[in-house]
Amino acid sequence: MSSITQPATPEPQADIAVSGDNVEGKIITGYCDTWSLRAGESITLHASTHRPGPATIDVVRIHCGDPTSAGPGFSEEMVDCPGAGITTDLSTQPLVPGSFGTVDLDGIGTTTDLTLDFWFLATRPQEPQTLISVAGADPLNDLSVEISEDQRLHARMGDAKLTLRDRRIAANRWYHVTVHWELANQYLSGEVTTPRSASPARDLLEQTEASSGLGVQLPQDHIEPEFLVLGGNRLGSDFDGRIAAPAMRCDGSEYWWDLSLAMDTPDIIDASGHGRHGVLHQLPTRAVTGPHWDGSTQRWTDNPSMWDAVHFHKEDLYDAGWFPTTTAHLPHNLASGIYAFRVTEKDGEHVDRVPFFVRPAADAATAEVALLMSSATYLAYANHRMLFEGADFIESRAKLRPEHEYIRQHREVGLSMYEQHRDGSGVMFSSRLRPVLNLRPGADGWNFTPDTDINAFLEHEGVGHDIISDEDLHAEGAAALAPYRVIVTCSHPEYWSTDMLNALEAWQRDGGRLMYLGGNGFYWRVAFSDAWPGAMELRRAEDGVRNWEPGNGENYHAFGGEYGGMWRRLNRAPNEIAGIGFAAQGFGRATSFVINDASRQSRAAWVWDGVVDDDGRIGTSGLGGGAAGQEIDRYDTRLGSPEHAVVLASATGFGPDMVRTKEEFGGSVIYPTPDPLVRADVVFYETPGGGAVFSVGSISWFGALARNGYDNDIAAVTANVLRRFADPTPFEAPVS
Numbered sequence: 174m175s176s177i178t179q180p181a182t183p184e185p186q187a188d189i190a191v192s193g194d195n196v197e198g199k200i201i202t203g204y205c206d207t208w209s210l211r212a213g214e215s216i217t218l219h220a221s222t223h224r225p226g227p228a229t230i231d232v233v234r235i236h237c238g239d240p241t242s243a244g245p246g247f248s249e250e251m252v253d254c255p256g257a258g259i260t261t262d263l264s265t266q267p268l269v270p271g272s273f274g275t276v277d278l279d280g281i282g283t284t285t286d287l288t289l290d291f292w293f294l295a296t297r298p299q300e301p302q303t304l305i306s307v308a309g310a311d312p313l314n315d316l317s318v319e320i321s322e323d324q325r326l327h328a329r330m331g332d333a334k335l336t337l338r339d340r341r342i343a344a345n346r347w348y349h350v351t352v353h354w355e356l357a358n359q360y361l362s363g364e365v366t367t368p369r370s371a372s373p374a375r376d377l378l379e380q381t382e383a384s385s386g387l388g389v390q391l392p393q394d395h396i397e398p399e400f401l402v403l404g405g406n407r408l409g410s411d412f413d414g415r416i417a418a419p420a421m422r423c424d425g426s427e428y429w430w431d432l433s434l435a436m437d438t439p440d441i442i443d444a445s446g447h448g449r450h451g452v453l454h455q456l457p458t459r460a461v462t463g464p465h466w467d468g469s470t471q472r473w474t475d476n477p478s479m480w481d482a483v484h485f486h487k488e489d490l491y492d493a494g495w496f497p498t499t500t501a502h503l504p505h506n507l508a509s510g511i512y513a514f515r516v517t518e519k520d521g522e523h524v525d526r527v528p529f530f531v532r533p534a535a536d537a538a539t540a541e542v543a544l545l546m547s548s549a550t551y552l553a554y555a556n557h558r559m560l561f562e563g564a565d566f567i568e569s570r571a572k573l574r575p576e577h578e579y580i581r582q583h584r585e586v587g588l589s590m591y592e593q594h595r596d597g598s599g600v601m602f603s604s605r606l607r608p609v610l611n612l613r614p615g616a617d618g619w620n621f622t623p624d625t626d627i628n629a630f631l632e633h634e635g636v637g638h639d640i641i642s643d644e645d646l647h648a649e650g651a652a653a654l655a656p657y658r659v660i661v662t663c664s665h666p667e668y669w670s671t672d673m674l675n676a677l678e679a680w681q682r683d684g685g686r687l688m689y690l691g692g693n694g695f696y697w698r699v700a701f702s703d704a705w706p707g708a709m710e711l712r713r714a715e716d717g718v719r720n721w722e723p724g725n726g727e728n729y730h731a732f733g734g735e736y737g738g739m740w741r742r743l744n745r746a747p748n749e750i751a752g753i754g755f756a757a758q759g760f761g762r763a764t765s766f767v768i769n770d771a772s773r774q775s776r777a778a779w780v781w782d783g784v785v786d787d788d789g790r791i792g793t794s795g796l797g798g799g800a801a802g803q804e805i806d807r808y809d810t811r812l813g814s815p816e817h818a819v820v821l822a823s824a825t826g827f828g829p830d831m832v833r834t835k836e837e838f839g840g841s842v843i844y845p846t847p848d849p850l851v852r853a854d855v856v857f858y859e860t861p862g863g864g865a866v867f868s869v870g871s872i873s874w875f876g877a878l879a880r881n882g883y884d885n886d887i888a889a890v891t892a893n894v895l896r897r898f899a900d901p902t903p904f905e906a907p908v909s
Contacts, residue, residue, distance in 0.1 A: 199575040200224050201263070201516050201525040202586075202608040204493065207707075208548050209642040212534040213505035215256075218514045218527060219495035221266035221608075227519045232257035232501050235511045235528065237629035238614025243796035244626045245633070245879040247614065252512065256501035263498065263516075268585040268607070271410025272489035274403035274441050276430070276451030278307070284423045285357040285395045287316065292349050292417040292464045292482070296596030298324050298342040303411040304350075305403055305419065309396045312407060316354055316396065328352040328363050331392035337363040337384050346370070346379070347417075347464040357394045368464065398423065401451070403441070404485035410455065413596045417463040417482040433477035436460055437732045438704035456491035456602050456708055458484040460731035461724065471726055474734045480726075486594045490587035491708055492606040509533045509540070509639035511628055513614070526614055528621070530640045539656040541899050542638040544628055548605075549643040549668035549699055550620055552709045555609040556580050557589035560617075576616035586610060590711050591720050599721030604708040618796075623875045624663035627690055630878045631661065634892055636899050646673045647701055654680040659898045664691040664875045665804070668699045668711070671735060678750060684862025686898040690891070692853070692872040693755045693804035695740055695747035700732035712737025716836045718758065741812065741836065749813035751868045752858055756807035757851040759831030763802025763873045765793040766822035766855060776907060777819040777857040779897060780867075784889045791822060791886040796876025799824075800887050805831070805853035806870040817907050818858035824871070825852050857894075863903025867894045 203220035210216055218230065236248040251258075293304050298320050306317035314331045321327055324341040326348075327334050337350065352363040364383045369376055403419055405411040420429035430451065431444040436459050441451030460473045463482035473480035501514070513526040530546050533539050561573060561581050573581065580586060587607050588600045611617040614625065631638045638661070645653045647670045654660060654676060666689075669677075674695065681687060697717070700710045713719040714728035714737040728737050740746060747754035768789050773781055787793045792800020801824030808814045831851055833844070844850075853870040860866055877887040 199525070199579040200523050201228065201518060202579065202610065203498065203514065203516060203525060203527045204606065204608050205514065205527055205529050206606075207529065208605055209530040209532065209546075209645050210503070211532045212503050212507040212509070212537065215500050215502045216529055217500045218498045218516075219266070219493065220263055220498040220516050220525070220527075221495060222263040222518065223265055224518070225264045226262065227260055228263045229260050229517045230257060230499050231515045231517070233513055233515045233526070234508075235513055235526070235614055235625060236632055238511070238625035239622050240615040241618070241796070243876050243879070245629045245883070248629070249513075252507070254501050254503055254507070256499050257514075259499060261499065266493070266495040268490065268493055268583070269409065270455065270490040270585050270587060271405070271487045272453065272455040272457035272485045273405035273410040273412070274451055274453045274457070274483065276401040276441060276443075276449055278398040278400050278449065281398050281423065283395050283397055286355055286424055287396065287398070288351065288353045288422040289316070289318065290351045290420040290422070292347055293414060294345060294347045294464075294482070295320060295342055295414040296345060296598065297413040298344050300413070302413065303406040305401070305416065306406045307396070307398050307421070308400050308402060308407040309398055314392050314396060315407060317406060318350060318352055326350070326365060328361060330354060330361070333361065333389050333391045335361045335363060335384055335389060338365045340378060343379070349464070354391070356391060356396065359389065359391050359394075361389050361391065403451075403483070404457065410485065410487050410489070412485050413487055413594070415461065415463070415482040415484045431481060432459070432483050433463075433481040436473070436477070436734070437702040453483065455489045456604065456705060457486065457489055458598070458601055458731070460727065460729060462726045466726055468726065472729050472734070472736075474729070484598065486596070486598070488584070488588060488594055489602070490585070490607055491602070491604045491705065493608070503531060505534050506537070507531060511546075511625060511640060528612055528614070530642050532641055532645065533639055540637040540639045541657060542631065542636055542659040542661060542895070543641050543654075543657040544631060544638055544661045545646065545663065545666070546624065546640060546642040547620065547663040547666045549670070549673070549709060550665055551609070551612050552603045552605060553590040553668050553699070553711060554611065554620055555589050555603050555605070556586050557591045557611060559591055574616055576610040576613050580610050593721050599713065599723060601712060601723070602708055602710055606707045620663075620665050623665075623872075626875045626878060627661065627663060630883065630888065630891065631895070633883050634895055636895060643673060646676055651676040651679040654685060657685070658901065659686045659688060659895070661688045661895075662690055662694060664872050666691060666694040667696045668709070669695050669697070669740065670699050670701060674740070674745060674750070681750070681860050681864055681866070682862065684864040684903070685860075686864050687751065687866045688894060688898060689751045689866065689868035690874055692806050692870055693758070694806070695750055696755055698735065698737055698740055698743060700730040700735060702732040705732075714738030715742050718834050739836065746812040747806070748809060751806070752814050752818050752856040752866050753806035753808050753854050753868050753870045754812050754814075755834050756805055756837065756853070757827070757831050757833050758804045759827060760803060761828040761830040763795065763797035763799040763876070764824055764826045765790040765799040766801055766824045766853070768822045769820050772819055772821045775819045777821060780821055780857060780890055780893050782893055784886050784893070786886055791890065792874070792877045794877065795873065795880060795887070797873055800874050800877035801853045801871045802827070802873035804872045806868065807850065807852045808854040808856050814856070815858045818856045820854050820856055822855040823852055827851060859904045859906050863905075865898065865904045867898070
C-alpha cells in the first residue's frame with residue numbers, strides 16, 4: 174500500500190515579543206514518550222525548533238518550578254545520565270492535526286466499475302472538504318465525494334465532476350449518498366437521500382435527488398485502488414463531520430465496514446468478511462450517534478448499531494509523530510522526583526523544559542510519603558486557551574507568558590478539554606503525545622507550577638517523599654499506593670478514572686492517610702484505553718462547571734462504555750473520599766481561614782501545635798491575598814461528608830466573584846448575600862485501619878505555604894499533619 178503523504182511542513186511562526194527566560198518568543202518545544210517512569214528505565218524526548226541549529230540537551234531535577242515571589246523560588250539541579258548532556262542539531266518538525274481513517278485496498282486489482290455508499294453529516298458545510306475518497310496509483314485520478322465552495326455535493330474523478338445535489342448541504346443533517354463510477358462506459362451517477370427529521374419545516378426543502386453524468390468525459394477507463402480514506406483524501410484529514418456505514422462495491426465484490434465495532438480502539442472493522450480492516454488516525458470521536466439513532470436508548474452499549482458513526486475534526490491531534498531527539502537512560506539509583514529535559518539553543522537565550530516524573534526503581538525502597546501528581550488534570554488542561562480566549566469564570570489577558578503566546582500563535586498544538594472544536598462540538602479527548610506548553614515550570618499559575626510548590630514544601634520538611642502520577646494509579650490500581658502510608662495530593666486533583674477512585678478508596682480502607690492539599694478535587698470521571706496509550710476521554714454529562722455539553726445520546730464514554738460526568742452525579746461525591754466537595758469558584762482576591770474554636774479542644778487539637786495565628790485567622794497572606802480562594806470545597810454531610818469529621822477552620826469572607834458551582838443552584842431561588850454555602854472548610858477525620866484524612870478545601874492553599882521562608886501558620890499546620898500522618902501510630906476511631 175502506498176503511504177499517505179502528509180501536508181508540507183508549515184512555515185515557522187515569527188517570534189513575538191513577550192517576557193520570560195530572556196527570549197523574544199518561544200521557538201523550541203517538545204514532548205516525551207511518557208510522563209511517568211521508574212528509575213533505571215529510559216525516556217525519549219521529541220523536540221522541535223523554529224530556528225534549526227545546534228542545541229544542548231540536559232536532564233534536570235526540578236525542586237520548585239515556580240519563579241514567582243509567592244513560591245520559594247525556582248530551583249533545579251543537573252542530573253548525569255546517558256543520553257543527556259549532549260549537543261545535537263534540532264530541526265523544525267511539523268504538527269499536522271486532523272483525524273481521518275484509512276483502509277488498505279492494495280491487491281484488489283484493476284477496477285472498471287466502482288460504487289461508494291455511505292452516510293455523512295457535515296458540521297461545517299460552508300467550507301470545501303473531502304468526505305470520502307479512493308486513491309489509486311495516479312493521484313490525479315482519485316475518486317472522491319466532496320463539498321465545494323458553494324456548499325454543493327459533488328462526485329469527482331480527476332477534473333471530471335458531477336453535481337450530486339442542487340441544493341446546499343445543510344449543517345448537522347444526515348445524508349445518504351450512493352455514487353457509481355462505471356469507468357469503462359464513461360458513466361457517472363449518484364443519489365442523495367436524507368431521512369425525515371423531527372421538524373416538518375426543516376424537511377420542506379429536503380428531498381431525494383438523483384444525478385447522472387452519462388457522457389461525462391472521465392480521464393481513464395480503470396483504476397487500481399490502493400486505499401480508501403474516510404474523512405479526507407490522500408493528503409490526510411479534510412472533513413469536519415461524521416461518516417457512518419461506509420461501503421464499496423467494485424467489479425462485483427462488496428465490502429462494508431461497521432463503525433460501531435471495537436469502539437475504544439483505532440480499528441475500522443471490515444464486516445463483509447474480506448479482512449480489509451482499516452485504522453483511524455489522530456483519535457476522532459467515537460460513541461457518537463449515527464443516522465439511525467432514534468432516542469429510544471441513551472447508552473451505546475445497548476444497541477451499538479445506532480452509534481455507527483465517527484466524528485472527524487480537522488483539529489484532532491493524538492500523536493505528533495515527531496522523530497526522537499534523544500533517549501535518556503535513567504540511573505537505577507536515581508531519586509524519585511520531578512524531572513525535565515532542558516533544551517537550550519546554542520546562544521543560551523531560548524530554553525524549553527519538558528517535564529516528566531520518576532518513581533523509585535521497582536526493586537528499590539520507597540518513602541512513607543508520596544506526592545500524587547495530577548497528570549489526569551494536566552491532560553484535561555493541556556494547551557488550554559482560557560487565558561486569551563476567556564471563559565465564563567476567567568477574563569482573557571492581553572499579556573501572556575511565552576508558552577501561552579505560543580499556544581495562541583500555534584493552534585496546531587491541539588486543544589484542551591476546555592475548548593470546543595470549530596464546529597462547536599466539545600473536545601472529548603486529550604493526549605500527551607504532543608507538546609503540552611502549559612506543562613512547563615512557570616508557564617501557568619494553575620496546576621503543574623503550583624504543584625511544584627507543594628513538592629518544594631515536602632522537600633523542605635525533609636520527611637522524604639516519592640513521586641507517582643495519576644497514570645500510574647490508573648494502570649496499577651491500589652498497588653501503586655500500597656507502599657505508602659501517606660498520599661499528598663496536588664493543588665487541583667479534579668479528574669479521576671473509576672480505577673483511580675477505586676484504588677484510593679481501597680487504600681483508605683486499608684489504613685492509608687490522605688492529605689488533600691487543594692480544591693475542586695475528585696470532580697469529573699474520565700476514561701483511558703490501552704488501544705490509545707497516552708490519551709484520556711471526558712464526557713461532561715448532565716451538570717457541573719463546564720464549557721460544553723455532549724451531544725444528545727453521547728454521555729457514555731467510547732473508552733469502556735461508562736457513563737460520564739461528575740462523580741457527584743455517579744453516587745460518589747468527593748465528600749465521601751475527602752470529607753469535602755466543590756462548592757464555589759471565584760478568581761478575585763483570596764481570603765483567610767477562621768479557626769473553629771471548638772477544634773482547639775477536639776481530638777484534632779494537635780493540628781494547632783505551635784501555630785501562631787492572626788487573631789484566630791490563618792492564611793492571611795499568600796498568592797492572591799490568602800490561603801482560601803480560586804476554587805473551594807465545603808463540608809456537607811448531605812453529600813457524604815463523614816459526621817465524625819472535625820471542621821478545623823472555615824473561610825467565608827469572599828468577594829462577589831466567588832459564586833456557587835452550577836450544580837449547587839436550584840431553580841430561580843434568590844440566594845442570600847453573603848451565601849452560607851460559599852464556604853471553604855479545612856477538615857480532619859479518621860478512616861479504617863488507623864488511617865485519616867486532612868483536607869484543606871482551597872486551591873490557594875499552596876500559595877501561602879512558602880511565605881517568610883516557610884515560617885508561617887499554613888506551613889506549620891501542614892507540617893504538623895504531615896509529621897503525624899507519617900508517624901505509624903494508628904489513629905483511633907472516635908467514641909460515638
